[in-house]
Amino acid sequence: MSKAQKKMAIVIGAGAGGIATAARLAKSGFSVTVLEKNNFTGGRCSILHHEGYRFDQGPSLLLLPKLFREAFYDLDTSLEAEGVELIQCPTNYEVWFADGEKFELSTDLARMKKQIERWEGKDGFQRYLAWLQEAHQHYELSVTEVLHKNFTSWWDLANPSFVLTGLKLHPLHSIWNRASKYFWTERLRRVFTFATMYMGMSPFDAPATYSLLQYTELAEGIWYPRGGFHAVLDALVKVGERLSVEYRLNTPVKQLLTTSDGKTAKGVILESDEIIEADVVVVNADLVYAYNNLFPQTSPIKSHGRSLRERDSSCSSISFYWSLDRKVPELKTHNIFLADEYRESFDAIFARQSLPEEPSFYINVPSRIDPSAAPEGRDAIIALVPVGHLLQSKGFLKSDSGILRDQDWPSLIAYARRSVLSTVSSRTGCGPLSEYIIHEIVNDPFSWESKFNLDKGSILGLSHSFFNVLKFRPSTRAKGMKNTYFVGASTHPGTGVPIVLAGAKITTEQILEDYGLRVGWRPHPSQILDQGVPQNRETRSLDRVAPSERIWYLMLAIWFCVAVGFGGYYMDII
Known part of the structure; x- marks a missing residue:
């Protein structure tokens, strides 16, 4: 495609999905500009710094590494070629209980x-x-039937082959129900269900399908990119820039530029009133925010935006980023502290959208796996306390549940801090942790809302409840607006960085299909190894796949039945 023929694409937002989609579109021949409201890339995967301390603002562990490798492979490179080093955590988590016991989750089977x-x-x-x-x-x-497929029609959901596949995913069972079948003690049921916090859901509500999250931790391990999670996205930014993607930071978008009937996007209008025209607009901003703030409020879109605000959303969080004056060896890289009243702690968050009286929470010590995260002899600590989202969207009427916007937030944050500090000190025996903190940064629901335009401060976008997934989830092609597409946590296939990267591939391929353009990446993942290189080696005799003995027995049984049938028929005719 010559420069004169190139389609122009604008990507609103430089989060994981926007960065990956921009690079894929550029590789496919588009001229791409990414517009980002903040002065940094990565969105929630960005980094906070303080005098030699480094904190991952959002995700702090890398799961489903094959999906990361796939993103780079499709762009004709690899994590290693881009200088990204993944470190495997020797222990996945230390799970701490109120009775003084702990459980160490690990890939070590023994x-x-x-x-x-x-x-x-x-x-x-x-x-x-x-x-x-x-x-x-x-x-x-x-991975094969959801994360690499788009659901553009109801037939995709009703297709008999998918229905049969879907039943194997136990979508009508909760993770807690399925775990209770295999684990008979309350302790281990908790150990193997807490990971639903990744999706901002309660284990008593999250579909059993999502046991895949703890499976990937136990089968493939938990990884950390040296230098922080943003190292992966920064590498994707550089790949995109090599493909001529233009990044414009500190450039908030006011609204979409549309045709006179308000039904077709033809670019964007910036907060500065600058107009940028384009053939395609990809929205990586929060989907609920975008429908209600960036789209023209024609009657159908306004109604759709209002309905999206009423859908189940993920939780929010109060996150503390602490610079310590010493190391706390009692803490591993990843630590989970579970409330004694386990179910009540989740009900408080997800049923009543509040802060539990005794919260369960996550503690990350990045300096334990990557010493560059803190000065020598010291630790950086991140404490993530899940809380309910805000009661109402900014500037709009109340929804049915949530934390009041005029709540006494200083008191709420102080209570969360006291709970975390006292629980960590009492359960680990590490001493008065509060006395070791020399600096603190805090993100609360308002911070998530203002920094990243997250509707109601929901840190993971829309929930993954049964009627918020697959065809029920907002589609990658915008409703009521031509030439406009979505990528990110609240559109298909869902939330979480590796899932969003898979979504970037789906969205890009949909755009290419709509414009009659060729998909320019090689088949994956069946043709590559974990290292991200093609499986072109010779298949030797010891590597040939032999049929199972069961198959021989089955073939023998079929032959016997056929033989008996023919024998009976022959006897009848004579």
């Missing part, structure tokens, strides 16, 4: 066996392996 049998008895490990097998099926089917 260590897992010993711990599981301690709590569940000798047959407990066998049940764990059965759970792992089910979670493996959830993982494999989700």
Whole structure:
């Protein structure tokens, strides 16, 4: 495609989805400009700094590494070629309980066996392996049948082959229900269900399908990019820039530029009133915010935007970023502190949209896995306390539930801080953690809302409840607005950085299909190894796949039945 023939694309937002989509469109021949309201790229995957301390503002662990490798592979490069080093955490999590016990989640099967049998008895490990097998099926089917497919019509959902696949994903069961089948103690049911916090959901509501999250941790490990999570997205930015993507930071968008009937996008209008025209607009801003603030408020779009605000949203968080004057060796890289009243702690967040009296929370110590995150001999600590989202969208009427915007937030934040500090000190025996903090940064629901335009401060966008996934989830092609597409947490396939990267591929391929253009990346992942290189090696005799003995028995049984049938027929005619 010559420069004169190039289609112009604008991407609103430089989060994970926007960065990956921009690079893919540029590789496909588009002239791409990314417009970002902040002075940094990465969105929630950005970095906070303070005098030698470094904190991941959002995600602090890398899961589903194959989806990251796929994004780079499709752009004719790799994580390694771009200088990104992934470090595997030796322990996935240390899970701390109120009764003084703890459980260490790990990819080490021997260590897992010993711990599981301690709590569940000798047959407990066998049940764990059965759970792992089910979670493996959830993982494999989700990657192939959901994360790499778009759902543009109801037939995609009703197709008999997908229905059969869907049943294997146990979408009508909760993660807690399925875990209770395999784990008989309350302790281990908690250990194998808390990961729903990644999606901002309660384990008592989240579909069982999402056991794939803890499966990938246990089968593939938890990884950390040296230099912080933003290192991965910064590498994708550089790949995009090599493909001539233009990034404009500190450039907020006021609204879409449309045709006179308000039904077709032809560019954007910036807050500065500058107009930029384009053939395609990709929205990586929060979807609910975009429909209600960036789109022209014609009757159909206004109604749709209002309905989106009433959908189930993920939780918000009060996140603390602490600079310590010493190390706290009692803490691992990733630590989970579970409330004694486990179910009540989730009900307070997701049923009543509040802060639990006794919160469960996550502690990350990036300097434990990557010493460059803090000065020598000191630790950087991130504490994430899930809380309900805000009661209402900014500037709009109340929804049914949420935390009041005029809540006494200083008191609420202080209570969350006291709860975290006292719980960590009492359960780990690390001493008075509060006395080690020399600097603090705080993000609360208002921070998430103002920094990233997240509707109601919901840190993970729309929920993943049953009627918020697949065809029920807002589509990648904008409703009521031609030439406009979405990528990010609240559109298909869903939230979480690796899922959003998969979504960037889906969105880009939809754009290319709509414009009759060729998809320019090679088949993946079946033709590459974990290292991201093609499987072109010779297949030797020892590597040939032989049929199972079961197949031979089945073939013999079929032959016998056929033989008996023919024999009976022959006897009848003579």
